[in-house]
Amino acid sequence: MDSTALKYSKEHEWISVDDRDVHTVGITNYAQAELGDVVFVALPEVGAEVVQFSQMGEIESVKAVSDLFSPVSGVVVEVNEALADHPELVNQDPLGEGWLLKVRLSDANELDALMTEDEYEEMTEGLH
Amino acid sequence: MSLSVTALHSAHANLRGRMIDFNGWSMPVQYEGIMAEHRVVREGCGIFDVSHMGRIRIDGADAPEFLNMLLTNEFASMKPGLARYSLLCREDGGIIDDMVIFRLGSAEYLAIPNAGSYEKVLTWLNKWAVDFQGLSVVPLRDETSMIAVQGPRSEQIMERLTGLDLNGMRRFSHTQVSIFGRNVLVARTGYTGEDGFEVISESGDAMAIWEALMGEGCVPCGLGSRDTLRLEAGLLLYGSDMDESINPLEVGLTKFINFNKDFVGVEALRAQETAGVQRHLYGLCVDKKEGIPRAHQEVYSNGELIGETTSGTFAPSLGIGIALALLSSDFEVGATVEVDIRGKRVSSTISQLPFYVKKD
Numbered sequence: 001m002d003s004t005a006l007k008y009s010k011e012h013e014w015i016s017v018d019d020r021d022v023h024t025v026g027i028t029n030y031a032q033a034e035l036g037d038v039v040f041v042a043l044p045e046v047g048a049e050v051v052q053f054s055q056m057g058e059i060e061s062v063k064a065v066s067d068l069f070s071p072v073s074g075v076v077v078e079v080n081e082a083l084a085d086h087p088e089l090v091n092q093d094p095l096g097e098g099w100l101l102k103v104r105l106s107d108a109n110e111l112d113a114l115m116t117e118d119e120y121e122e123m124t125e126g127l128h
Numbered sequence: 129m130s131l132s133v134t135a136l137h138s139a140h141a142n143l144r145g146r147m148i149d150f151n152g153w154s155m156p157v158q159y160e161g162i163m164a165e166h167r168v169v170r171e172g173c174g175i176f177d178v179s180h181m182g183r184i185r186i187d188g189a190d191a192p193e194f195l196n197m198l199l200t201n202e203f204a205s206m207k208p209g210l211a212r213y214s215l216l217c218r219e220d221g222g223i224i225d226d227m228v229i230f231r232l233g234s235a236e237y238l239a240i241p242n243a244g245s246y247e248k249v250l251t252w253l254n255k256w257a258v259d260f261q262g263l264s265v266v267p268l269r270d271e272t273s274m275i276a277v278q279g280p281r282s283e284q285i286m287e288r289l290t291g292l293d294l295n296g297m298r299r300f301s302h303t304q305v306s307i308f309g310r311n312v313l314v315a316r317t318g319y320t321g322e323d324g325f326e327v328i329s330e331s332g333d334a335m336a337i338w339e340a341l342m343g344e345g346c347v348p349c350g351l352g353s354r355d356t357l358r359l360e361a362g363l364l365l366y367g368s369d370m371d372e373s374i375n376p377l378e379v380g381l382t383k384f385i386n387f388n389k390d391f392v393g394v395e396a397l398r399a400q401e402t403a404g405v406q407r408h409l410y411g412l413c414v415d416k417k418e419g420i421p422r423a424h425q426e427v428y429s430n431g432e433l434i435g436e437t438t439s440g441t442f443a444p445s446l447g448i449g450i451a452l453a454l455l456s457s458d459f460e461v462g463a464t465v466e467v468d469i470r471g472k473r474v475s476s477t478i479s480q481l482p483f484y485v486k487k488d
């Protein structure tokens with residue numbers, strides 16, 4: 001996936017940005033590296049509503065558990081079933097095979113509250 | 129407060145180890161990743177800097193009597209060249225620390241308490257030592273370092289480094305050897321459930337030994353995999369699975385108590401043995417991939433709260449979440465309980481310990 005076609009949240013999720021109304025959501029490469037080996041991902045069910053910047057699931061590494069936050073509001077239309085047996089995909093390919101879910105946006109304007117790749121990189125550099 | 133660092137600190141930095149505060153020590157939790165490091169110890173050979181652990185020498189003609197008075201296990205009849213695991217208990221049976229004690233000579237022992245217990249163990253030993261003339265309790269953590277070399281390939285690697293045939297070296301035995309002209313103590317001990325060795329050297333020699341081990345293909349491993357390895361092996365962690373409010377009978381360590389001698393805490397432990405314990409440490413394995421148990425999660429049986437987990441993790445060798453839990457009821461292996469993993473009751477099975485047994 002072309003990472004410049006993504007927008008980013010402060011909680012280290014990415015969302016694909018194009019003119020379709022279904023968008024793919026995942027966690028960033030920075031987030032997977034910080035988490036370490038991902039061993040379990042708890043995602044909302046298909047049909048569930050998610051709310052921008054609210055908790056939508058959990059991701060567990062060997063050492064710790066972290067909350068997942070939705071970068072936008074909308075309805076979950078698909079979750080990545082492969083993660084149940086292969087959570088390591090999140091580490092191996094966070095922007096591709098390790099995607100988390102697809103969401104139908106309820107308000108496209110919410111995307112404006114997210115960061116561009118350059119803005120996100122600037123933020124993560126400030127975290128070190 | 130600034131963190132203490134070991135003699136291998138610069139090696140961890142060069143290897144880009146992810147450093148954490150562990151009981152006041154800056155230690156690597158991982159280098160490449162916990163899963164990969166775990167696997168290398170199960171299948172090859174990993175090395176751990178465990179210099180944060182305590183090293184205390186106890187010297188004097190009365191040292192055997194002194195240790196037998198304080199420790200639950202038997203140390204007077206243990207021969208030089210051997211080591212034993214033991215608990216150090218308060219008068220009421222509460223566990224001050226658990227440790228391995230090496231007998232170096234007829235009147236010389238070396239105790240390896242936990243990093244976080246080092247000062248209190250020293251204080252406890254010194255308190256009782258005043259009654260023993262000529263006994264010295266010598267803290268050696270700063271001047272010495274300790275590297276654990278763990279995994280099925282460890283024997284072959286240690287043979288190359290020492291030039292010795294280690295095939296006949298028994299578990300829990302130890303010997304003074306020379307590695308590149310440096311005198312070190314090599315023990316067949318560890319905390320991973322695999323074959324392995326621990327190497328205690330002068331701190332000035334630790335970097336050369338670490339680099340020699342790296343040169344033999346050993347993979348550096350951090351505290352993250354040390355924890356997953358020990359938990360799979362059913363080995364308890366002081367401060368998590370036991371502390372001063374818990375006695376050895378409750379956590380299944382009765383076999384390390386010698387009731388045929390007098391030691392501090394023996395009356396309380398004898399009374400407890402007669403009365404029976406009210407809670408017991410069990411191994412739990414979650415039944416499905418519904419979450420990973422962590423420490424301090426409530427455990428239920430038929431809807432009733434019966435205790436809590438003391439340690440929990442994802443078990444890389446088993447591919448599922450495991451935990452140790454202190455529970456108030458009696459259970460057989462195979463019984464079902466529920467662990468409250470952040471609000472979700474996850475079905476789990478009481479498991480045989482250890483969870484993982486090494487391959488021959």
